[in-house]
Amino acid sequence: MKRALYITLNEVRLYLQDKGDLAFSLLLPIVTFALMYGAFGGDTLFTATARVVDLDGGARAARLIEEIDAVDGISVELLTAAEADAKLERSDIQLALFIPAGFTQTLEAGGDVTLLFKQRGNGGQEGQILASIIRGVAEEMSQEFQAVRQVAANLAGTGISSESIRFTVEDLLAEERAAPVVGVAEEVVGGSVDFIGMYLPGIITMYVLFALALSAQTIVEERRRGTLERLLTTRLSAGELFFGKFLATTARGFLQTLILLALAYAVFQLFTPLSFLQALVITLIFAAAAAAIGMIIAALARTQAAANWTGVVFTMFSVMLGGTFFEVAQGSVLASVGKLSINTYANEALRSVVIGGGSLGDNVTPLLVLAGVVIVGLAISRVFFRAVPGGK
Amino acid sequence: MAEAYLVVKDLYKSFHDNKAVNGISFTIAKGEIFGLLGPNGAGKTTTIRMLATVLPADSGEITIGGHSVRKEAGAVRSLIGVCPQELALYEDLSALENMVFFGRMAGLSGARAREQAMANLKMMGLSERAKGKVAKFSGGMKRRINLAIALMGEPKLLFLDEPTVGIDPQSRNNIYENIRGLQQNGMTILYTTHYMEEADRLCQRVAVMDGGQIISMDTPRNLKAQIGPPDQVTLEDVFLKLTGRSLRD
Numbered sequence: 231m232k233r234a235l236y237i238t239l240n241e242v243r244l245y246l247q248d249k250g251d252l253a254f255s256l257l258l259p260i261v262t263f264a265l266m267y268g269a270f271g272g273d274t275l276f277t278a279t280a281r282v283v284d285l286d287g288g289a290r291a292a293r294l295i296e297e298i299d300a301v302d303g304i305s306v307e308l309l310t311a312a313e314a315d316a317k318l319e320r321s322d323i324q325l326a327l328f329i330p331a332g333f334t335q336t337l338e339a340g341g342d343v344t345l346l347f348k349q350r351g352n353g354g355q356e357g358q359i360l361a362s363i364i365r366g367v368a369e370e371m372s373q374e375f376q377a378v379r380q381v382a383a384n385l386a387g388t389g390i391s392s393e394s395i396r397f398t399v400e401d402l403l404a405e406e407r408a409a410p411v412v413g414v415a416e417e418v419v420g421g422s423v424d425f426i427g428m429y430l431p432g433i434i435t436m437y438v439l440f441a442l443a444l445s446a447q448t449i450v451e452e453r454r455r456g457t458l459e460r461l462l463t464t465r466l467s468a469g470e471l472f473f474g475k476f477l478a479t480t481a482r483g484f485l486q487t488l489i490l491l492a493l494a495y496a497v498f499q500l501f502t503p504l505s506f507l508q509a510l511v512i513t514l515i516f517a518a519a520a521a522a523i524g525m526i527i528a529a530l531a532r533t534q535a536a537a538n539w540t541g542v543v544f545t546m547f548s549v550m551l552g553g554t555f556f557e558v559a560q561g562s563v564l565a566s567v568g569k570l571s572i573n574t575y576a577n578e579a580l581r582s583v584v585i586g587g588g589s590l591g592d593n594v595t596p597l598l599v600l601a602g603v604v605i606v607g608l609a610i611s612r613v614f615f616r617a618v619p620g621g622k
Numbered sequence: 623m624a625e626a627y628l629v630v631k632d633l634y635k636s637f638h639d640n641k642a643v644n645g646i647s648f649t650i651a652k653g654e655i656f657g658l659l660g661p662n663g664a665g666k667t668t669t670i671r672m673l674a675t676v677l678p679a680d681s682g683e684i685t686i687g688g689h690s691v692r693k694e695a696g697a698v699r700s701l702i703g704v705c706p707q708e709l710a711l712y713e714d715l716s717a718l719e720n721m722v723f724f725g726r727m728a729g730l731s732g733a734r735a736r737e738q739a740m741a742n743l744k745m746m747g748l749s750e751r752a753k754g755k756v757a758k759f760s761g762g763m764k765r766r767i768n769l770a771i772a773l774m775g776e777p778k779l780l781f782l783d784e785p786t787v788g789i790d791p792q793s794r795n796n797i798y799e800n801i802r803g804l805q806q807n808g809m810t811i812l813y814t815t816h817y818m819e820e821a822d823r824l825c826q827r828v829a830v831m832d833g834g835q836i837i838s839m840d841t842p843r844n845l846k847a848q849i850g851p852p853d854q855v856t857l858e859d860v861f862l863k864l865t866g867r868s869l870r871d
Contacts, residue, residue: 236726240712247714456710463674463704464727464775465696 233466237474238481241448245482255440255482259489262433267497277303278360281326283314288334290371295329297367304363318350325349325357327364337375374403430494431580432554434487434513435573438520439548441483443541445524448475449615450537472612475528476521483517500584508583508590512597516576519600522607523572529615548573575599624651627810628673628779633682635668642668644834645682650779655801655811657825657842659818659857661865664831666814667707670781673812674704686779700729703777705769707784707814713757717748717767720756721774728775735774742770745800762793769797779810786820798824818858828857832865 246252280298284291299306309317314326328346336343345368347353347361378399382392452458461471491509495501501509524541531537551564552573558565568574575596582588590597628650635643643665650656660666671677673684675695684691687701712720718739725735743749746766751759756767769785782801786794801824805811815821821828822842829839838845838860845860846852 233727236723240723243719244712244714455712456706456708457712459671459676460704460706460710460724460771461727462676463699463702464724465699465729466727467696 231470231473234470234474234477237466237471238477241475241478242481245478255486256489259437259486260493262437263490263493263497266429266433276359278305278356280304280306280360280364281309281314281317281323282306283309283311283326283328285311285331286329286333290334290337291329294333294367294371297371298327298364301363301367304360314348318348321350324351324354325361340379370407374400377403430490430500431577431584432549432552432573434490434580435516435552435576436545436549436554437486437490438483438513438517438576439545439573441479441486441517442520442524442527443538443545444482445475445479445521446527446531446537446541447534448479448524449528450531450534454534468615469612472525472529472608472615476518476525476608479521479524480514480518483520484514487513487517504589505583505587509580511590512576512579512583512593515597515600515604516572519572519576519603519607522604522611525611526607526614529611547571553577572600572603624653626650627652627654627687628812629683629685630669630673631683633669633672633684634680635665635672635677636680641834643672643679646829646831646834646836648829648836648839650810650812652810653805653808654827655805655813655825657821657828658812658814658831659816659821659828659861660814660831664865665834666831667783668834669831670704670783670812670814674702674781675699700775701778702781703728703772703775703779704781705772705783705785707787709764709768711756711764711767711771714755716753716755717743717759717770718752720767721771724771725774728777730775738774738776739770742773745773745803746770747796762789765789765793766796769800773804777809779812780804782811782813784815785813786815786817794820818856818861822857830861830864838864 245255282295282298284295295306295308298304309326311328314323314328317323318326326348328348330343330346333343345364347364349357349361352358353361378396381399382395385395449458452461458471462468488510491501491506491513495506523544527537527540527544531540548571551558551568552571553568554573554577558568558574579588579593579596579600582593583590586592626649630649631647633643633646634641646665646669648656658666658669668677672679673686673691675691675698678692686698689697689701691698712723715723718736721739721742722732722735725738726732728735730738740749740752743752746769748763748766748770751763756764759767765785765787769782772780772782785801786797789797798820801811801813813821813825825842827839827841828845829836830845831837838848842857843852846855846857849855849860849863
């Protein structure tokens with residue numbers, strides 16, 4: 231056992247000596263996390279900037295702009311007509327709202343006004359959503375004017391001032407907006423969407439499998455250097471050599487995922503201290519399972535290329551079948567085939583802990599499967615391992 | 623004759639239909655340098671692999687220091703050191719790190735491994751490069767490190783498989799001197815080489831292998847005497863007469 235640990239330490243030393251490999255393996259999880267943060271870390275609400283040209287400059291135009299700006303996720307950028315036309319011409323923007331001259335005066339005089347959208351093509355997806363939101367704001371304003379006009383017409387000759395009518399109607403409409411008669415509620419089917427929680431387990435398990443691809447090369451590399459045969463003439467047994475390599479690969483896979491999990495803990499606050507420790511335990515067992523499979527490939531592969539490609543192909547299939555980046559429908563053929571992938575079990579356990587509020591106790595079956603893979607994988611790899619053809 | 627330290631009896635090893643080693647027997651006395659010569663594919667390396675416990679024999683018996691290689695491989699490994707034909711080093715590590723690592727594998731404590739490593743590096747004239755990365759060493763220096771590693775754990779029997787291939791005369795001379803020094807300290811050595819002059823200089827006895835069999839075994843002088851006056855013929859003349867002049871690949 232002591233000699234197995236020396237093998238592990240030697241592997242770690244060689245890993246630290248290779249600066250390129252070291253930087254790549256430690257920086258990659260950080261870069262991946264940064265990408266995840268960029269993709270999912272911000273507000274999930276629709277956000278856009280409404281470019282508005284105010285040719286009116288009056289109070290009603292100012293209020294329209296204010297109400298557009300008050301919509302969640304929408305900000306307003308005021309442009310001159312010339313600026314807006316130039317930007318549209320250069321395709322810098324896809325859509326601009328023009329508030330016509332005389333907008334305030336016409337409205338207050340009881341007339342009708344028309345807002346103008348200038349757009350390139352159909353305004354793009356963002357422009358269409360933005361136009362729809364602005365139409366909603368404009369319609370509210372239009373309804374308010376219509377209500378004031380209707381009430382004023384009905385109360386004509388009662389001596390109630392038009393100012394008083396307008397304030398009363400505006401107050402009533404404000405109350406209606408605060409407590410609408412016909413309200414709209416949202417219900418997300420299948421629980422709330424949590425992109426980090428959904429993708430983090432898959433990314434973690436994918437990283438561990440990178441370590442598998444590396445462990446697959448470890449024996450071939452030792453053989454290529456000539457050190458394999460030399461090691462086996464020392465007191466080191468083949469079992470100790472294998473176990474030492476296995477521990478080193480497990481440690482490497484675990485280290486990378488530890489970085490990812492720690493960043494997720496610190497930045498997204500996905501975990502409680504307990505669930506973080508549980509996620510670490512799951513990751514460690516999964517890293518051991520991946521390393522054990524890597525050792526089978528290492529035992530069978532005779533060349534660096536064979537070890538490399540077998541490791542990569544295995545990793546790809548495991549990631550795809552294991553529901554890493556998409557949910558596999560229960561009862562489907564893919565779900566049945568996916569049971570052959572160790573990622574399926576690791577993803578299930580990690581998702582349970584990260585987003586399902588589950589514990590290790592709730593994941594006994596997947597964890598036992600992974601532990602079984604460790605034991606069987608090491609046993610198989612030892613059976614197939616030969617230092618030299620026909621040798622031990 | 624001195625006490626036999628290594629005894630090989632009726633050793634066989636085949637790979638599919640190829641009889642790599644075909645019933646060889648020989649002994650090496652304690653403190654002897656024994657040369658195992660032969661053209662490429664003669665079965666020398668397969669023999670060393672079996673002696674070094676890496677490759678199991680199909681049949682036959684090997685004992686080293688009284689221990690059976692088949693039954694007591696662990697005990698045998700504590701008695702042997704192997705300097706393989708190809709360099710077997712971690713080039714990204716320093717000379718000292720390589721030596722200490724293999725010392726630990728040979729069962730030494732950390733302190734003892736460092737102590738032995740420094741002593742062996744000094745013997746090889748490399749103590750000033752102890753902390754240098756092996757990747758930056760010359761071919762001769764790497765060969766010397768390769769040999770120094772085989773000495774970690776103070777083995778009683780050393781297998782040297784062509785330890786001087788491709789190095790300059792200075793490094794080669796350094797290795798010769800060290801091998802003689804090791805023998806004077808009681809080490810038993812099995813030496814394979816393609817340099818006949820080297821075998822003539824170093825070995826007390828040599829065995830010539832071809833086609834997996836030992837076709838002749840004696841002192842270099844007696845072998846030379848078989849074809850002419852020993853002072854006028856070389857071991858290479860004997861070797862070519864025994865193994866023929868056809869090319870071996």
